Amino acid sequence: MTKTILITGSTDGIGLETAKMLVSEGHRVLLHGRNPTKLEAAAKSLSTLPGSVESYVADLSRMTDVVSLAKAVAENHPTLDVLINNAGVYKTPNTVTQDGLDVRFAVNTLAPYLLTQGLRPLMSTSGRLINVSSAAQSPVNLEALAGRVQFTEDFTAYAQSKLALTMWSRSLALSPQGDGLTIIAVNPGSMLGSKMVKEGFGVAGGDLRIGADILTRAALTDEFSAASGQYFDNDKGQFASPHADALDPQKCQKVVNAIETLLADI
Numbered sequence: 685m686t687k688t689i690l691i692t693g694s695t696d697g698i699g700l701e702t703a704k705m706l707v708s709e710g711h712r713v714l715l716h717g718r719n720p721t722k723l724e725a726a727a728k729s730l731s732t733l734p735g736s737v738e739s740y741v742a743d744l745s746r747m748t749d750v751v752s753l754a755k756a757v758a759e760n761h762p763t764l765d766v767l768i769n770n771a772g773v774y775k776t777p778n779t780v781t782q783d784g785l786d787v788r789f790a791v792n793t794l795a796p797y798l799l800t801q802g803l804r805p806l807m808s809t810s811g812r813l814i815n816v817s818s819a820a821q822s823p824v825n826l827e828a829l830a831g832r833v834q835f836t837e838d839f840t841a842y843a844q845s846k847l848a849l850t851m852w853s854r855s856l857a858l859s860p861q862g863d864g865l866t867i868i869a870v871n872p873g874s875m876l877g878s879k880m881v882k883e884g885f886g887v888a889g890g891d892l893r894i895g896a897d898i899l900t901r902a903a904l905t906d907e908f909s910a911a912s913g914q915y916f917d918n919d920k921g922q923f924a925s926p927h928a929d930a931l932d933p934q935k936c937q938k939v940v941n942a943i944e945t946l947l948a949d950i
Contacts, residue, residue, distance in 0.1 A: 686735070688764055689903060690714040690757060692744065692799070693771025695722040697878035698816070700729075701896035702768065706903070707735035714757060716740045716771070744771050744795035745781045747950050754802025764806040766903045768814045769796035769849075774884040775838045783950050785831040788838075792845035793829070797852055797943050809864030813853075814902045817869040819919055821847035821927040826942045838884065848939050850915060850926045855936040857913030866912045869926065870902050873918040894918065 689706055693699040695717035703713045707730045715730075715737055717723035723739045730737050738760065742753040757764065773791040781790045796815055807813070820843040827833040828841070829848060835841040850869040857867035872895030875881055881889040898918045902908045908916075917924040929935045 686711055687766060687904070688712045688714065688761055689766040689768065690716065690740075690764060690803070691768040691770055692716045692796070695719065695726045697880065698872055698876060698892050698895040698899065699768075699770040700726055701892040702770070702899045703737070704730060704733070705893075705896050705900045707733040707737060709900075709904075710734045712736045712738070714738050714740060714761075716742060716753065718743045744799075745773075745785075745787050745790045747783065747790075747794065747798055747947065750795045750798045751802060754799055757803060758806060761806060763808065764803055764811065766812045766814065767800065767803055767807070768816070768899055768903060769799065770816045770899070771795070772816065772880060774842045774880045779838075779841070780831075780834070783831070785946075786828060786835060786841050786845075788835075788841040788845040789829050789831075789848065792842070793848040793852070794943060794947065796849060798947055800856070804861075804865075807865055812866045812868070812903055812908070813856075814899060815849050815853045815867070815869045816899070817850045817853075817871050817915065817926070818843070818846040819871050819874045819917065821850060821930070823927075823929055824848045824851070824939055826938065829939070829942055830946055847927050847929060848943075850930045851936045851939045852943060854913050854915075854926075854930055855933070855940050858933075862912065866909060868902055868908055868911055868914060868916060869930075870898060870916045871918055872896075872898050 694703045694715045742749040822843040853869040915926040
């Protein structure tokens with residue numbers, strides 16, 4: 685059965701490799717990117733494969749763009765089977781967005797949350813939400829999440845943004861709003877050869893297909909169908925415990941409340 689699958693950040697890296705796997709299996713993949721030229725090139729590279737592709741441009745550091753992306757997808761599709769929140773930022777020369785937020789929190793935490801809220805009505809109880817997390821997770825400074833504290837280190841901002849993503853994934857999965865949707869946070873594998881790893885750490889990195897394979901499995905296979913609220917660590921090749929804060933319902937709720945408040949203000 686052909687599924688409709690949106691992958692954010694799918695113009696290169698693990699996102700593009702995942703799109704390639706899914707289109708090769710005959711699915712309808714909605715590509716997303718910030719750069720129209722790169723998006724067009726990605727779509728062209730997949731055009732000879734059995735499935736189909738569509739392209740959507742949005743800058744996920746701008747919450748207005750996130751809302752527009754959700755509306756554009758909803759206008760074209762009455763249903764969405766899978767949302768893979770893959771887009772991520774680690775190192776960038778401009779660390780503060782036009783809304784005054786740290787770009788890592790904006791793109792890695794807030795945009796996936798807002799996009800999920802916008803697309804939730806299109807997704808049935810058999811739908812899946814796959815949030816691309818990381819092995820890098822550290823306690824979330826809510827003042828930094830709100831843009832009131834600025835980080836000097838890229839890794840600190842990135843690790844906190846990925847734990848915040850993992851925390852709201854679990855919180856949503858366990859709440860009535862999750863409503864049967866399968867919600868899973870996945871570390872696709874550390875130091876794979878994406879642009880983020882090359883620019884952020886100065887190394888070539890491992891085979892991107894390692895990450896693409898686990899995201900494809902998470903999106904489609906039965907092994908993930910009853911795993912809502914769990915965290916899959918592909919470094920270990922199994923479901924595992926995330927950072928302890930993600931297993932604390934009260935801390936998770938504080939992060940969700942902070943996100944909700946922030947998005948309401950914006």
